[in-house]
Amino acid sequence: MPTRPQPPTDLYRPERPDQFLTQLTRLSRVLFFLLALPGVRRTSRPPAHVPAETPLTVRARRELAADIVEFTLAAERSCAPLPAWQPGSHLDVILPSGRMRSYSLCGDPADTTVYRIAVRRLARGRGGSRELHDAVPPGTRLTARGPFCAFPFAAEPTVLFLAGGIGITPLLPMVREAARRGLDWHLVQTGRSQAALPYAAESAALDPTGTRITTHHYDTDGYPDPAALLACAPRHAAVYCCGPAPFLDSVRRALAARAGQPLHAQRFTAAPVAEGAPFTLRLRDGTRLPVPGDRAALDVLLDARPAAPRSCRQGYCGTCRLQVLDGTPDHRDHILTPEEREAGALLPCVSRAKEGTLLSVDL
Known part of the structure; x- marks a missing residue:
């Protein structure tokens, strides 16, 4: 029987100690002793949250409705895929002026080549929408942070979508997902007039039977009755709502009378401070x-x-x-x-x- 070769005697037990490891061991013992002393403060600071930034180029812009423009944003390198997102996500867009504004993604999450956002011009706003409308033509370079999802879609079996004006933007990808999954869904889209209703054609394309979408125009139909809007779906339907604060608040009050019906909502702006103290x-x-x-x-x-x-x-x-x-x-x-x-x-x-x-x- 052949004898098995033996490893060198110094392979696992070196005759001389490793000088680097020896010094490292001594140093660690000193640090451990110092940290164990009473009165020594030991704190751990979590890393600051710095959202990743993506350079983008405005590939196209399109007039959607009265005072509403859609911007198609692509990576600076056209072959590079963009970060993935899910329905209900938004981007923080840094404009050429340095202003940062948040806009819902209204395209298709399956398309990783472009992002789509829709912006309504606010004459009395803080200036971001006016800058995008007036000073951001195709070819403009922008920077985006995100996507972030603060309004996730849970894909419940029965869903009612309530959109007030530009509030259709985060809901449209949810409607696409509901149609793709074969869910029982209904969309109510409201706006000042038919001309002010964005994405009406895209929404209609998701409803080939013409039975799942209701439109309501303030100029001809008056202000919508939130109870009537909620009646467009069964009482057990999950409700996803986005729009101006008065629209959202009226839906919330009407839904309070229908105990047990879940509401998922996103506001255009932060909610006012309630019961705040200085x-x-x-x-x-x-x-x-x-x-x-x-x-x-x-x-x-x-x-x-x-x-x-x-x-x-x-x-x-x-x-x-x-x-x-x-x-x-x-x-x-x-x-x-x-x-x-x-x-x-x-x-x-x-x-x-x-x-x-x-x-x-x-x-």
């Missing part, structure tokens, strides 16, 4: 920012730090997440776990602190 936000450099009872902490923070990350402003996406160093928050978000809150996470877009207290954050 407190003070203190930044890492010692800056103190008084937060009035009727303003969100994030809005006050953006006055002092315009580049602070933000997106949905409704406590869903987590983009504005901060770390609390001292103080007790009044958490009002929808995504943080009890463990994350206990560890000091805070979403300043919706969360606050008790009246007169000081909340120190790591920013």
Whole structure:
């Protein structure tokens, strides 16, 4: 029987100790001793949430309806696929002026070559929509953060979609998905007039039988009765609603009388602060920012730090997440776990602190 060759005697047990490992071991022992001393503060700071940025080019623009323009955005390298998204997602678009605005994705998630957003011109807005309408032709380079999904579609078996004007934009991909899955769905699309109704043709193409879509025009039909809108689907249907605040609030009040019917909603703007009390936000450099009872902490923070990350402003996406160093928050978000809150996470877009207290954050 042949003898098995034996490994060299120094393969596993070197006769001389490795000098690098020896020094590393000594150093680790010293550090362990120092950290074990009483009074030594040991903190762990989570990495700041910095959304990824994607360079985009405006490939095309199209007039959809009165004061509404659709922009088709593609990667600067036309062959590069864009980050994936799901119905209900939105992009944070950084405009040439440096303004950042959030817009719902209204295209097809299966198409990874382009993003589509639709923008309504707001004459009395903050300037973002006017810039896109007036100063962003095809070929313009933009930057986007995201996509983010603060309005996910759960694909319930029976679904009612309620769209107020430009509120069709996050709902249209959901309608496509509902049609693709063969769900029992109905879409009610409302607007000021027929000319002001975006994506009416695309919606109709998803309803070959002509039985699943109802349109309502304010100029001929008057303001819609929310109870009548809800009656377009069975009482057990899940309701997805997006539109102006008065439209959304009226639907919410009508739905309160139909106990047990789920509502998924997205507002164009952050909801007004309810039961807010004034407190003070203190930044890492010692800056103190008084937060009035009727303003969100994030809005006050953006006055002092315009580049602070933000997106949905409704406590869903987590983009504005901060770390609390001292103080007790009044958490009002929808995504943080009890463990994350206990560890000091805070979403300043919706969360606050008790009246007169000081909340120190790591920013």
